[in-house]
Amino acid sequence: MESGTVLGQDGLEPGDELAATEALRADREIRMLIDAGRTGAANALFDQLLAKVPPNLAPWTRAAILTRRAVSAWRLRRIPLALELVAEGWSDIDIDHPRGSSAADTLGRLGYLLEGIGHRHAALDVARVAVEVARTGDDVEILAHSLQNLAGTLNFRAAEQPPAEAAATFREAIALLEEGLTLVEGGRIHLALTAAHGASLAGVGDLDRAEHTARRTLEAAAPEDNRWAMSVGNWVLATVRRAQGRLTEAADHARSAVHDAESVNDPSLVQRYSQDLADICHASGDFAGEADALRRNIGARRTAVETLQEGLGQALEQRRLAIRAQRLATAAQEAAERDPLTGLANRLGLERAAPHMLHHAATAARHPWLLLIDVDWFKAVNDAAGHAAGDAALREIAAILRTECRVGDLIARWAGDEFVVLLTHPATEEEAVGHAVADRIRTAVDTHDWTAVLGTAQHPTVSVGVADGPGTFERLFANADTALYTAKRKGRNRVEPFEQP
Incomplete structure (x- = not known):
């Protein structure tokens, strides 16, 4: 899902632009390993890359690189490091008016992190701003990625809404995704857009198109071993089969979706898919399958809650302020002021x-x-x-x-x-x-x-x-x-x- 172009390197010398491009290529390789479920290899490469941030970068370009690495650290469950990276990147640019592709890339990934932390209202607002800012840039892949990120967030909101509200939210997501699909051909961004498009189509009851889109997603994801896309594709097929009353097939696809989401360390996906799997099993009378799905759901919820116990919402702001104030507050002081049970x-x-x-x-x-x-x-x-x-x-x-x-x-x-x-x-x-x-x-x-x-x-x-x-x-x-x-x-x-x- 990463952009393959240089992020609007305003004012960079050729050597600096080359260094930034190389840093982005390495970041993209890490994300590919994560999406394939190869966390060991991803961690090893991430450790090699961690100390290398090219010098003399434009502020938004540097922020984009740091927030990309923060997302990778988050996906690898290295939570304090993720906070440190995003705080450092954010501190460099939070007084600037966001404009251009690098700013959009930074904001989009910040929105992703806010969603993971649990600040869902802020996450959706930031995702919308990222799309608006991406339209001021010249990188169509970053615009497409911003559209996919916003639409994916809307898909998850719609899955929790009453049917009448959900249909409107899914339709908003469809419009964003179809715009994104016109911007890019092939590659990981196109695959992510296609996968999310299938989920939106299933949400509005367009089952034939949803199934066709999910099949295309799975066919494109398999050669790349992109398990994130496979999980979405199987979830869409589970949704379609459930609507058709073919519950045994729906359960098989939902189990595949849960397995792939677990393999890429995405608790949000696991929670959504395992809850749907439990509902399907219950409807088909498979109470053992329902119990197993609920255990997975609770496990994913526990992972999310334990993450929140880190005090991520407040720690993000606290760490950002600490960096700007030369880290006057020590880690011990932060721990003394935080409730270990709730993270508040x-x-x-x-x-x-x-x-x-x-x-x-x-x-x-x-x-x-x-x-x-x-x-x-x-x-x-x-x-x-x-x-x-x-x-x-x-x-x-x-x-x-x-x-x-x-x-x-x-x-x-x-x-x-x-x-x-x-x-x-x-x-x-x-x-x-x-x-x-x-x-x-x-x-x-x-x-x-x-x-x-x-x-x-x-x-x-x-x-x-x-x-x-x-x-x-x-x-x-x-x-x-x-x-x-x-x-x-x-x-x-x-x-x-x-x-x-």
Whole structure:
């Protein structure tokens, strides 16, 4: 899926352009090894390449190389290194207005990493910006790659939406992919576009074209041993066969999709495909197959949650700022401020960061809100499902908080089953943002599918106390605590604002 051209090397001398081209070629070779499931060889080549970043590159070109390597490190599950690389690349260019192919390439890969971290709203926004920026460049392969990345993100969103909304999202993806397919002929980008196109066609019920496209994907992927594309092709065929009622064939294709996704270290694909495989097995009465698929799904979810436990969302920003400030904060300090179970800031991290955030809000004319969130009847969850399942439920709630909050919001695990969200918005806006976020969180927890984590045990809900206005963190917390007590007293699973006595 990598571009085969030089990325808009504005102002480079011929020798520097050659060095950049060689670096991109080596990066592309690593990605090919990863997509073939050859992680050992990919790691060995990556280690050789790691110390080699050509000097005298234009900022966006250097950022593109670094973010490409960050994606490779991510796929190889070398998470701290991935963060270090993307932070270094991002720090070089975050004050520049993005324009041209190198900027689009950088933004597209940053969007991919944000998706993996769990910042899904930001990931989709960045993917859209990457397409817009790619249109200002002269590299059609990078534009095609940006279109594929955005369309692939939309495909996954559509798979989780109600049918009426999903159809519109799939159609948006189809338009992007068909544009991309007109730009390139052959090669890995064309193959990625074709694979995603099949998934979109299946999503809108165009089964004949979807099957034809999936077959072409598998035929093109096999000689290259591109298991990523094979997994997508088989998933599309599983979707088609399931819609046709041919469940045995659907299960066979879904198993192949899961196997190939596992071989290329892609937990997001494994989660999607294994859930579909479980549904197919259930519909066909293959309960042993369903159980195996669910185990794979839980394993992939655990991998994703463990990745999130690294504190990736906040660590990305923290590491970027640390590089710009000559890494004043040490790794030990970061660890001391992070909750090891959920990956969120812990009480110490919250108490250190909150005063700075409130001070900035006051100087920037922003209105602060504090949400105090408590899991209802959590002891009953632990008693019914066990403490391991209770811990998994807390990690799941932490993931929901990341999804429903913005990148700049401060999210922390206060203690036990209590969480805190501190956010701000422009004081000139009258909207009660804190109340809206709180209710969104409460609804997301209440409607979440807890089956994979808790089975038939009582599913958790949350009560939320909301406080706002200028003042100290301690005052906001005390007011939110009072409001939370009111929410508990009124029956739980509700949001209550602080009311002045």
